[in-house]
Amino acid sequence: MSVGKIGEFDVHSKDWKLYVERLEQYFVVNGVKTELQVPTLITIMGAESYELLVNLCTPGKPKNKTFEQISEIIEKHLQPKPSELAERYKFRQRSQTGSETISEYVAVLKRMSKTCEFGSWLEESLRDQLVCGISSETIRQRLFAESKLDFAKAYRLAVSMETAEKDAATVEGHSAKSSSAGTAECHMTAAPTWRRGKVAGERPARNASGAVRETGSRGAQGRRGGAAAAPAQRDWGDRAWRQQACCRACGGAHDTIACKFARYVCRACNKLGHLRRMCPNLMDQHRIGATGDVTSGSERESDGSEEFQIL
Structure with missing residues (x-):
């Protein structure tokens, strides 16, 4: 049984020198004797390449030539020596x-x-x-x-x-991604701070029970220009805006868990977790008002009035 396999030679695309080198190693591995090398070549080289060999050897015949002679004849034809x-x-x-x-x-x-x-x-x-x-x-x-x-x-x-440059580029890319992720996380964490609208050092007023009260003046200040007053000025019948508001405590564009008003008691329903302007009961009344019953302006202006914070 022969070792390896040598396919037919493609005269249009293959390199004849490489084909001969493989064929010589095939002879060595399988112990092909010198007198059998030409018959073996003629047998495996394929019909098209054999026809070319016959034409190149005319008037002689390929079987009467040595393996080296046949190799040289085809090489000169297919791969002439370049300049x-x-x-x-x-x-x-x-x-x-x-x-x-x-x-x-x-x-x-x-x-x-x-x-x-x-x-x-x-x-x-x-x-x-x-x-x-x-x-x-x-x-x-x-x-x-x-x-x-x-x-x-x-x-x-x-x-x-070259390897060092590739490794450095990979490390730099990972560092840039980590830095971007850290910056985004930092912004998310710091976002509720600027929305609080409290002056540094200001201490909230407390009622008799020790709970913090949201004063009317603070609510008025938010309505004059603060970011927290934006939800109070919206039409609560606008379903699209209510879906966009992330915070269920105050209506701001942040997570409820990060909002300080999540610890406030609603003055309308006396439940913990939201301000009066975000009270579900009042929202339902405003939605009804949008379809027929108009909500009075005094109720809208009192959204920012006193709520209790649970310490």
Whole structure:
């Protein structure tokens, strides 16, 4: 049983040199004798490639030639030796593209160097083109600063710096996301503070039982320009606005749990958790008023009057 499998050769797209290299290793692994190499090649190379081989060998026949002769005949036809100057020009013009890593770029340079006939200048040519063709200016400047830089050292430094740049970009991206999330959380936590409208150091008045009272003057001040007065000036029959209001305690645009008025007792229903202007009972009356029974202005003006806070 043979080891491995060699498929047919595609004369339109495959590299004949690579195909021959694979075939030679196939002969070694499976112990194919020299006299059997040509019959094996003719058997597996495919009908189209065999027809090409017959035409190239005319008036002779492929079976009368050696494996090396057949390989050379097809190579000269499919892959004629290119101009050395032209191949070197292509090599010098090749730069790293935006989608290539340094490893991929070097692999391309090595493949192109096969037809450049650099000889003993191969290592220096690869080093020069790596440094000159690399896309990162930072890495190029670092390589310029090195003394006695050979190709192996240039390749090692370039790959390590490329990896470091990617790692730094990843860390910076995570840090930016964490900072944005922390800032947003800080704003959310601090949001109720500016809505309180209390002057620093001001202490609320207390009634006889020790509960804090919301004074009428404070309610009037909120109605004159404070943010807390906005819900009192709305039409409570407007369902869309009531759905937008987040706080069920005062009607402000924040969470109820963060609102200080959640500890106040409603003067209308004597229940804990909201101001009089957010009382569900009054909301129902206002909604009825919007359809027929008009709510009096005095009731709207008294929304901010005294409520009790449970300490």
